[in-house]
Amino acid sequence: MSLCPLVHLNGALLPLSDAHVSPLDRGFLFAHAAYEVTAVYGGKFVDLDGHIARLERTLAGIGIPNPHDTGGWATLHSDLIARNALVEGLVYLQVTGGAYDARDFAGPETFTPTVFAYADTKALIGAAARDGIGAVFLDDSRWKRRDMKTTQLLSQALAYRAAKEKGAETAFMVEDGFVTEAASANAWIVTQGGEIITRQLSPAILPGITRAGVMALQAAGGFTVTERAFTPEEAMAAAEIFTSSAGAMVAPVVTLEGKPVGDGRPGPVTRRVQRLYYEAMGADVASAAAFVFDRD
Numbered sequence: 320m321s322l323c324p325l326v327h328l329n330g331a332l333l334p335l336s337d338a339h340v341s342p343l344d345r346g347f348l349f350a351h352a353a354y355e356v357t358a359v360y361g362g363k364f365v366d367l368d369g370h371i372a373r374l375e376r377t378l379a380g381i382g383i384p385n386p387h388d389t390g391g392w393a394t395l396h397s398d399l400i401a402r403n404a405l406v407e408g409l410v411y412l413q414v415t416g417g418a419y420d421a422r423d424f425a426g427p428e429t430f431t432p433t434v435f436a437y438a439d440t441k442a443l444i445g446a447a448a449r450d451g452i453g454a455v456f457l458d459d460s461r462w463k464r465r466d467m468k469t470t471q472l473l474s475q476a477l478a479y480r481a482a483k484e485k486g487a488e489t490a491f492m493v494e495d496g497f498v499t500e501a502a503s504a505n506a507w508i509v510t511q512g513g514e515i516i517t518r519q520l521s522p523a524i525l526p527g528i529t530r531a532g533v534m535a536l537q538a539a540g541g542f543t544v545t546e547r548a549f550t551p552e553e554a555m556a557a558a559e560i561f562t563s564s565a566g567a568m569v570a571p572v573v574t575l576e577g578k579p580v581g582d583g584r585p586g587p588v589t590r591r592v593q594r595l596y597y598e599a600m601g602a603d604v605a606s607a608a609a610f611v612f613d614r615d
Contacts (some may be wrong), residue, residue: 323403323438327395332402335437344433346415348422352470353377354413356565357396358443358600362406365565365600367396369528374412377467383416386432399438408441409566413470443568444602448593449610451573451585452488454560456551457481459492459499466522478502487574489562497548499523504564505530508549508557509588516553519546529563529596536595542588559586569593587614 328338346352355374358365371392378385396410417431461474478490479502490502500506505527507517520526537543558581560572569592571585594611597604604611
């Protein structure tokens with residue numbers, strides 16, 4: 320990943336070194352902030368409308384006034400990638416409750432939001448998509464409104480560190496005997512009978528924009544998805560596992576708790592999902608992701 324030279328801060332595009340946020344900002348003091356990460360491929364955004372809609376929902380849910388209408392958010396994103404000449408990568412956007420002259424939990428009656436965004440150059444279809452990743456189970460200690468995409472990410476950060484210590488790339492979070500989601504992605508399993516299962520939407524999980532994109536592929540892919548919670552034991556017995564997120568898109572999970580998932584390679588269902596998703600976002604699959612045909 321390579322940070323692009325110009326960032327957005329409160330309506331201005333400027334070098335990162337010139338972008339300053341108050342230490343009294345509620346995002347810094349209380350994690351009172353929403354964020355979104357949107358993929359850019361071929362100079363175009365992937366599912367930007369969905370990310371903006373989720374941002375607007377989160378802002379309403381955590382009491383931060385929405386500083387832009389839908390068109391304004393789209394323009395902000397478009398200007399950022401145009402000025403940075405970004406062709407492939409990610410745009411990170413954060414909106415906080417802003418700063419005022421005190422550290423007060425409740426804050427003023429009306430907040431003046433801080434809006435910050437930057438762009439990263441990143442290959443979106445890379446080694447993780449081709450070869451797969453490893454995962455481990457961890458207890459889910461996050462707050463109870465995970466459907467709000469806020470910056471309260473300490474539990475996720477610690478989960479990634481714990482996974483790394485165990486030789487894996489991500490963690491499957493477990494609560495009350497069921498998998499909620501991966502550390503920063505939605506989780507999917509494919510049973511030995513070919514059934515695709517992912518947890519139903521609720522405050523327990525984030526309504527992933529990439530998750531919605533995968534769900535929309537059912538007719539084209541000739542498969543159906545059952546939306547329900549699954550157990551760690553079901554995951555251990557699965558034929559295939561994958562995750563979905565804006566940053567990694569569709570990532571095969573090839574080991575779980577150090578043991579191979581299926582035959583230890585990305586499976587045919589996962590490959591079909593990847594191919595359809597890449598096609599939907601406009602990728603030349605034969606060139607950018609020829610590996611999706613390796614299970615045909």
